[in-house]
Each structure stands twice: as structure tokens, then as C-alpha cells.
Amino acid sequence: MYYGYYKITVLLRRKFNLIINKKKVYRLCKELEILRPQRKIKAKHPRKIAKNREITWPNSLWETDVKYGYIHGEDRFFYITSFLDVYDRNVVEYHIGLSCKTENIIIALKRALMKRGLYNKETNLVIRSDNGPQFISNKFQDTCKELKLEHERIPFKTPNKNAHIEAFHRLLEDECLSRSEFNSYAEAYEAVSEYIKFYNKTRIHSSLGYISPTEFYYKTLEGTAKSLVVKL
Template structure:
């Protein structure tokens, strides 16, 4: 349209009449595109870098990461617009399941960090077909991943050994929630937790949503770590999972925590770590 109006103007027709004939606004003809905001130019480059590094993250997490890095207060629409203009991959939406509260009536919601732990197993294989069994321990309150231990197999005694080490590092929780796997319902584990003064709670059979915190963590572990890695040994798997666990705890934004990491959440709430006697101290 600009070329048409320009030709008519060269022939002596006024701009107003030329625009009327072309049925275009004079404001549109006079508009001159401004140079792009330097922040937008930088943001496009940074979004490409983040997209390559975090392939499963969507725009809310990308916005949270950029705001944390720069201190800028970005509008989510701005990030979404630039994401679309750069044609960056959009993570596939997962099917939403029926929302059921993850806690049973037998156990109330945790009120402080490291008060209630959730345990479960996730299975994987090495490139050579060797089976790997991973024990995950999650803090319900802060969503901190306390441990992901990789072994070829787990019995009740191995679970006890892992928990005993964690008790020395984090202190004893008040409750431990598990499913009804043979490692968790063993009499040996029940006697040991009773001696430690920890109450062992089992979810109802066939009700994995009652252990929702660790199930949600396993979904993230599978999508963001295990599905993108090839392991040749148990030791290699442990190293990679430990690296990802550190990233999960200290860098990865969590929507339920206001798009901050578990470590930041604990620091903001000014919660003290659990002492060696398992007592919770609050500043």
C-alpha cells in the first residue's frame, strides 16, 4: 500500500486523497518501524540458549530463570511472544489427571522442612540392559530431593542403610510415607523406624496419588534426566543423577513454590536445618 500511495503522491495527488483512494490510514503510511529494544535482542539469544539446555521447559519456567538471572520484571506475554517469533519448540502438553489431594487423612500436610519424607522407587536400564533401581527421598514441605540412590537391587536392609545415612545428615523426620512395596512393608524396616522414633505411613494399596510428591518428582526425573541420557554403568548413572538432583534443588524453578528453587524457598522462609537429634528449629 505504501508504494501505491507513494506513486500517487509523485503524480501530484495529496497524501490525504491518496490514502482515501487506497483505503489505508495516513498513520499507517507515516509509521516508521523503530529499532528493536536491546533487551529483546538479548532475550531472543538467551531464550535460544535456555531452550537448548532445558528442552522440557515452557515459557513460565524460562521467564522465571531470566528474571532470576537479570533481576528484570518481565511480562509473561513478552516472553511468549518472543518465544513464538523465534519458533522455539513448545513442550507437549501432558494429559491432566483428576486432581486428588496427595495426602491421606492419616497424615496431615507438612508444616516445616524435613518433617515428612516420601519414598518410592523408579526403574531404569543401562545401555547394556542392566537393570537399575533408584530410591528417591523427597521432603514434602520444601520439595527438596534429599536423595536418589542408584543400585542394582534394593532390599529392606539397603533401604535402612540409606535412611540411616540421611538421618545423620538431615536429622530424623517425624513421618515417612511409602507405598506397599515389599522393601517398605518388611518387619525389619518397621522395627528400625520404631526404634528411631519415626512413624512409617503406608498409602492405600493401588492409590499412587496418595504419594503424589514423589510421583511428581519421578515424572520430572524421567522427562528431564533419564530420557535424555545413556548410561553404561550404575556408577555413571549415579553421577549423572546426582548432578541433576543438585540442579533440581538449587536452580530449577518450582511452580508450587512460586517459581523458585527448594533451596531458595527454605532460605526465604528462614528455616533452619534439622539438628542431629531430629528436632526442627525455626528462627
């Protein structure tokens, strides 16, 4: 018998017309040592709510989110997850795929850290996300803890708290996704990859002094860029 004590109680009442409650069945099963092992419920990480901050240097806060596009030729969706540095506006790394699982986002996060020379190092980097299933998972929370990152989530229905990644995804939609009817996943992948490269290295931003995010990032490291205070 693979039933737990509650189902056994139901069957005893139904098949044998016994007047018996679940507590009695539990005690009997315990005495007979036939109780099924209880499922172990993994404790959830407490949610850290995104708080107001002033960002004055790269690699202080990265925003992340998931966006989807449509492949007309294959009649299916694909997904884009980006990690954007709110100070220099670079898309540090991204994932493009026909699915978007927690594992995919973790791989993209690790690649982003490697690109910035931050992997397995003590940093003050904060990762800010919404409350999507990939980000609230224990696997993502555990990874952030292992990588010594602080993960904070915006309150529900407050996309303005993730404004910079939302703004990038609007540009991606207006300047790339809505302008093409992709015939294949390969075509969509190439188009989005090329757009992100254009966005990082070529597209100028007024908030950065009319230079590209990549140029601004390196000028900041050299000490020749204008100083910014990004308030969130």
C-alpha cells in the first residue's frame, strides 16, 4: 500500500463503513511503523524587496528581465533574457532560446560575471529582477548566494522599479523585433544578437553624453567619462 494515512482513512470509511478519524489512523500507522516518509519541503529564501539606491559606478546594479519575440515562419515564440548594467547601460550578457529556464539564466549570469572579471570574487553587485518563476526559484537564489551576489526583486506590478531593462526591451521591440517577420529561429537569433551588439557598441545615449554604452564604460574605467548619479 502506497497511500498515506489520510487516504487510508478515506478507504476505511468507504469500504468498511468504519467510523474513524485521521488522527486515529495516523496513530495506528505509526505504531505499526507503516507511515510513509513525509516529503521534505525546501525552505524558501526570504524575498528582498528592491530599495531606492544611488548608483555611481559600473557593476553596482544589474537589472534583468525576460522578453519574448515571435517567429512567423515557425509559428512559435522565442525568449530573450538580458543583464543590463544600470550605470553604463551595457547589456553585459544575454540568453536567446526557444525556452527560458532558470538554468539558462544562471549560465548567462555567470558569463556576464566572467566578462566583467567578477566571477567568484567579492563584489557589491546587486541583481534586480521581477517576480518571474525563474527568478523566485531556489536554484536562482542559491546561485546568487554562491556567487556572493545580492538578489532583490521589485514589488508586484511596479515595472518602473526595473525601468532600465524595460527601456532596453522597448528599444529591442521597436527597432528590431517589430521590424522583421522572422522565418526561422536561426534568423531571429542572428537579428537579436546583431541588435544587442549595435546597441552596446554603436547606439548613442543622451544620458551618457551622446556616446555608446561600451565607449562610456571604458571611459569610466579610464576616468575620462562624465560622472553620473543614477537614482532608482
